[in-house]
Amino acid sequence: MEIGIEIVKKCGGVPLAVRALGSLLYSSTSEQDWKNLRDNEIWKLDQKENDILNALRISYNHLSPHLKQCFVYCSIFPKDIEYTSIHLVQFWMAHGLLQSHNENQDLENIGMQYIKELMLRSFFQDIVQIYENVYLFKIHDLMHDLATSLMRNECLIVKSTNQICTKSHRHLSFYFVDAPIIDVPNILPNLGHLKSITFYPITGESTGISQSFLELIVSRCKFLWMLTLFSSNIEVVPKKIGNLKHLRYLDLGSNPKIKELPSSIYKLQNLQFLSLFGCEELKTLTRDVKYLISLRCLLLTTIQKHLPTNGIGCLNSLRRLGIYNCNNLEYLFEDIGHLRVLQTLMIIGCPRLISLPRGVRSLSSLQNLILGSCERLNLDLSIGSDKQENHDELSSTWPHLRFLHIRELP
Template sequence: MPVLETLGGALFGAVLQMLFDKLDSHQVLGFFRGRNLDEKLLKKLKRKLMDINAVIDDAEQKQFTNSLVKEWLDEVRDVLYDAEDLLEQIDYEFSKTKLEAEFQTSSSKVYSFESKIIALLDDLESLLNQKIVKDFKIYSGVRSELGNKVSDKKVESTSLVAEEVIYGRNEEKEMIFTWLRSDTNDNKQSILSIVGMGGMGKTTLAQHVYNDPKTEEAKFDEKAWVCVSDAFDALRVSKAIIGAFTNSRDDSGDLEMIHGKLKKRLSGRKFLLVLDDVWNEDRNQWKALQTPLTFGAKGSRILVTTRSHKVASIMQSTYIHQLKQLDEDHSWQTFAKHAFHDQDSELKSELKEIGMKIVKKCQGLPLALETIGCLLQSKSSVSEWEGVLTSEIWDLPIEDSKIVPTLLLSYYHLPSHLKRCFAYCALFPKDHRFDKESLILLWMAQNFLHCSQQSKSPEEVGEDYFNDLVSSSFFKQITWDKEIYFVMHDLLNDLAKYVSGEICYRLGVDGEKGVSRKTRHISYVSGLSQYYTNLCDAKGLRTFITFRGWQCPMSIEELISNFKFLRVLSWRWCINVPDTIGDLDRDIPTTFS
């Protein structure tokens, strides 16, 4: 019997569905019967989980405006993950017992599963007895098919420019073209900085200019695009620039050598360099980076996108252009492009009135208009559109959070299986380029990929999930080094971190508080050892991924032995992985990828 779930489904809906499936499985039932354990405990656990499920969707919406509800949900999620770990242990013990019986061995360990289930029941009972639960609406309808549906939509390939048409930016484009083609007697390097808040479309505007045939009229000898992001380091960015100009990777570790190569490459040549998403406010770092760029020929241009006027000033920008919100007409065009799909004219007329009110709530922010438009494209009834318009999520105070209500609303309406896949991406550093296949493998290792269609493989299900997130504008396709990759907008990265809470933690990025008992997924981003203080507290850890060179004071053997629930262990940048990793005696099966 499927879990009851509303239109989008709570983030935990997929976890609850898995728990119900496990509780009804012949493995768990067979283990209890074979050991003469109390089957009534399984029924009690199922009833408690049904009680949680009945209120969890309403709680998820209320968490955005009530911090106590968010804390309650975090506690619920922690208990659900404990339940999942326990049922997987039981499943594994059942399989091992059958194997030992076949080979007439008797080394199977006896676990106190009954006492662990009783502890889970106590935790769930405590959560359900909290006063705040009385205010939750109880959902008792029939589960929407959307929760289990795997879309058949396929995402068409795109070029570097994600959006073929952008509305309301023609004047800015022409201004930039004029600057690119301008011919002055001043040999000083000319820098134009586009400044605006996140989601305003700075990068999109720069992409359109970079790829427009009009740019060729400026007759540049060299063109390069570099995404700088918040991790600004003169050596790293210099290597990225020389790599972009030469279309190759440079592993040199010496700034003098890199700058020599840049000087040689650019001397006497007219170039266009785009530095996208610059956060650096250290003038010395910019001066160190800028030195070899001054050897370019007259007419060379540097186009910068940044959220900060201070950054633009430190870079000694020749021109600073503040990107404004879209006006009402262009906002509607942006929204309508994504929202309307195959509606008949009569229905479209009804929806337009509601849509205009929704557009006003987006306040001219292109990313918000796009994501909410993508959300509403899948909703064809007036009541569904009105439900989005009247959502309490719009009232979330932006000044107290990095989260834009529009994006949060788009997330809230995702099916639960997509919510879980998206929230897992909170492990990624900002501006991280990822490929589809690798992310699908990570989801697969976490057992996120399920489909009622038996004919589909996990890889095919994962591709459908991935394409659904792309079509909903949660991922954007880019071309880098002639390869296809995907990225998340910074605001969506913030959203993923917000909804994942303590479950996902990025070492070196997410603050000095460190990991907690609730942490299930960790990524290694920085080499700062102080962030490892509480690493061993995450006893239920399922993921450990490295995005930088390994500098952890804990040995790899210690790391493995401390976390028996690991499903993903990735040392992409680690050179010396011990041979003993394949000989570990595990209590439960683990997938390494």
């Protein structure tokens, strides 16, 4: 108790610091561990008045090397951004931060372990659970300051046109709130070294990214791993996007003016994450999607009535498939059962969807099934055998099912 009181005094009355160090010590009954933390050399570093980063750095130093890397990369995002576990795990994966030491352990599961551990250590806050392993959360401003100090000069968050991207920067984030059309190539004298470019949600009909600026990025950033254009008010995806051979993460979500995708997009054989969520005018996702052989997560909105066979069903690496707000969709692709490693299937807001294809019963790895707001969906999952008892059908169809969420069905 006495040692704890001394540690609390060093935290300067900042609850975040108390929580972070408390979560570090709560499972330790060793008096020496508590003394070591109290007497840590970091406390002796020069610090400004009310600067508590040293306390947070002690908590950071006790993380495993992999967790340290994942946390530090969160500085790429601006402050006050709300994270989703799906996107953050895919973001870490795109940057090669997740490594599996067991062939049977998916990188997605490793990423979720990291998120939960960082939650327990108070590195994340304002946590809301939406579904199984789907969370919303934020990073405290002080934690973000810590991550930024550790990332040094690799990340640049652009909030004005007078900032300059240097060769030391690897990650570029544009954060213009209610800005006019973004067209600032003058700040980008050298783009070839960048690994990620992110645009954060832009509000208003008259705001967005200029087509010329987008074309410049796609033509010059040949080594990009990640490109996020979420809610950027773009209408045309550049044809040269297929030249980004190293791209692993592409977010085109919430761009309702996009009507079609260039055929070159299907050349991105390293792509692991593709979001077309909220692309409400997208006419079609063609069979050529099957050439995205590394795709692990696909989020889709489209106006087409049928998803073609020999397309999505050929994505042998797909772990998560989300189909959202497809107002015209009546049938899914018949070969859905070929997705033998699919773990999560989400179908939400498809009012004309009549039934699920029989192939869903072959999704042997399915763990999470979420169906909602499909008012015509006939959810008949029967096996077709009179001899089989009804209560055995679900467990025999999906032996690994852990989470089932059904709402607003007939």
